[in-house]
Amino acid sequence: MDPPESAASPAPADYLCLSGVSKSYGPLTVVRDVSLAVARGEILTILGPSGCGKTTTLRIIAGFESPDGGRVRLSGADVTDTPAYDRDVHTVFQHYALFPHLSVADNIAFGMRMDKVPEDEIKKRVPEALAMVKLSGFESRRIQSMSGGQMQRVALARAIAGRPAVLLLDEPLGALDLKLRKEMQLELKGLQRRLGIAFIYVTHDQEEAMTMSDRIAVFNHGRIEQVGTPGEIYEMPKTSFVADFIGGANIFSAKVLRGEPGRAHLLLEDEHELNVPLDANESLPGIGARVKVAIRPERVKVFYKDELPFGLIRFDAILKDTVFLGDACQIYLQMFKKNPERLTIAWAGGDRYAVHDDMDVPVIAAVDPEDVYILERDNG
């Protein structure tokens, strides 16, 4: 298992750099030794479940919290001890945090006025910012009269109007409905491309992360489990947590029988023998060790007749349940006699495989050995 990607020494292209940042509240350690590098102009998403430390990390970058250990560097300069109001970092808050006593224009102008930008310049930039978020003409509107989506855009305009170096977004779309959220995701991405500002985006929605990000940092219990592009994270998860969090996976337990260069022989769930290829930089724990193994549901193919293509691993299974989701089907299979409760999930497209209504139908499940990922040691 590889250690998570770290950036202990900032590379020249790095714009924002966290090294070894940790933060505790009393006995509770919220952020553990987090090291992260964000390049100029990229969208990096911090992804993780509630309570994993992502918001705290964001607040440390913004300057609202002081880390107990580690440094924060912006464009080479150490800003760890600089207060929030002196950092060239702006935040879009989860619940917008607009100034209720100011008009839209004054909200947007606030940051610029703090920076002592001349008034005629401000007069130009406010409508520009509004146009960028598609709210032209809203200058004199009052905050109370706006919808959630509109307020979100004002919050965005306010944060980018001052042309900060880095923009932090703390689950900004969480309060919007699904349709609006999907629209905003694309808009945000487009906006970022136009502005060229580095976005650090925090979310717990893995679909959102996959849609928007150049890179994703997956957080769990205050630690970074993996950093990579969406493709890397999805195709080559390093831990069972990442595998399960992104895209969902079937996680099995397996014992290492023997190893050869480039291949591993495993006993899956004490029942099935598998021979799977290893990745270039993957190393196998010793003989007899137990490991966690992941297989993506959409890589499990279900056949009703014994007509398997060549090269796939074959499992005899019983169809236990199917769930129709409109654009896909979720199929629940029982593959292991020794552990009948351990169901495997398979995905199927709408019409590719005929779905039987009968339960307990014997079927054949097949998996390409390439699609079996060996994760970390199974200590459980």
Next chain:
Amino acid sequence: MAEPVSRRSFLKAAILAPLMPALLAACRRADDKRVVNFFNWSNYIGKDTLPEFTKRTGVDVRYDLFADEDEMFTKLRAGARGYDLIVVGDYLIPRFKSMNLIEPVPAGTLKNLDNLGPRFRRPVYDPDETTVPYLWGTTGIAYNKKKIKKAPTSWWDLWDPQYKDRVSMLDNVRDCISVAMQLLKIPQTTRDPEDFKKIRELLVKQKPLVKQYSSASYLNSLVAGEIDLAMTWSGDLFQTARENPDLDYVIPKEGTYMWVDCLAIMRGSRHRADTLRLIDYLLEPSVAAGIANSVRYATPNQAAQPEVDKVLLKDPRVYPTPALMKQLQLHHVLDSEQSELWSQTWADVKVA
């Protein structure tokens, strides 16, 4: 769960139930007990006077205090019941009578009534002897000998700007208006609104000099040094002088009034017999003398003279000389119209 609770509450009820009639009976018994409810000025009776009475007669005396005559009148007028015996200033007696707050002492019931000096029998403020004189005194000026080099001689000294913020006046309409009238040489019988306007202006002119208007707490201020010159009642000053011998009393040269505080029975008293017994007791020579010696006011009780403290008897400030006595006047008995003029003027002075 219900069982133990109900058992406990049953036990509680069983224990309390027989106690209830006993408690009620105790309350009733408290009422039937022989008692007199006595409402009086503070510092206006001897230490042992009432305990001696209780020891002798078995009648308990519940003693309640007031420090402000007007407050006392308002309280009683508003309907405070439960008092049997009260002490009323002479000028208030017509008011009490007209509002039907007091009952006359039935003629012939008091055996010690004749102990009073003839000057105090059938006085002009109470010709039908509804009330019984208790103590009398004068109103004068108290001053701190150490702080005031030149002893005051006139009421005008209380208007002297050099004593700014060191003066106190009694919080009493009768005394203050009387002084103003004396200084302006206005007779007490006047009904003229112009006169009262002058009186008000004179008293308002004095206001910036006055630190306090008070009838009792000014004595503490005298002792503490907050004020050095005060309008005072004779006996109060002598009582305080025991604590601070630097204090002295002066009757101004313009003269002053004497006033008499009287005992009166409240209408609706439920302990009339015992109240009369108490009044009779207070009229006894030795009792009257004991009170007078203790509070340092003058007793109207002639029969008590032999037992009055010789030092006090010789002190002309407490027992004025016969020559001075001739000069001392009682306040004119005001009718309701005059009374209202006096009260309104005083109220206006206080808020000016």
Next chain:
Amino acid sequence: MGKALSWLLGGRKPLASHLLLAPASLWLIFLLVIPAGGLIVLSFAKNGPYGAIVWEFGLHNYARAFDPKYLPVLFRTFAFAAATTVVCLVLGYPLAYYLTFRAGRWRNALLVGLMVPFWSSCLVAYYSWMIVLGKEGLLNTALIRFGFLSEPIGFLYTPFAILLGLVYFYLPFTVLPLYASLDKVPRSVIEAAYDLGAGRWTAFWKVTLPLSLPGVVAGCILTFIPCLGDFLTVEILGGPRYYLLGNLISNQFMMAQDWPFGSALTSLLLAGLVGGLWLYQRWEKA
């Protein structure tokens, strides 16, 4: 029977809710509505000999109330109430700010501490102030001991003592609405101000303070209006040189024995208080 009662009491609600309200309603009716009503009726009566009440009705008491000789009292009352409000605001705002943003664990304890003078008898409190402020009192003794004074100053019976007593009593009236208003300011909005480059003071001045203005107004009104009717403070700590409207009224009852006139003054004061509060409510809704 239950139905009839229900209809009498307003119809649509069930009887049970009326019964729940009954103790409070009875309390209000017997101890507030009826006495206040009696007072208003009395204000039209005439004052008879020795203060007896003559039940002949007219507006003479109200006419008297507007006599210019009472103007100094009115001015003095307004001046003291205004001064109290200002001092309470100056002292109270930092206190409320501290309670909201800095107090942390101690917040509840401090709030209780603020309310304690309110619960204890104010008479006791004022008499203790006399002990502190007197010429031989704690304050003078301390000042002389530390060499600030050579002779004691008469603190009592001065406007200073009155203001002290009034502020002491009315401070909670100011602090609590301020605290409530400051507490409602979302922390994220203040953080947004920092985020956009506002320093601590700028963030306070441009964001926190404007958002707490409703609380400031509420605090001022809730202090000013009851303060207009205060009489106890002056009675004990001030002396008759500074008698206020409240003292004027209490004198009518206790001294001048003119209850009808006192009732008229009270009714006017009540009208002023209720009017002021009503205006405030209208403004708040807007």
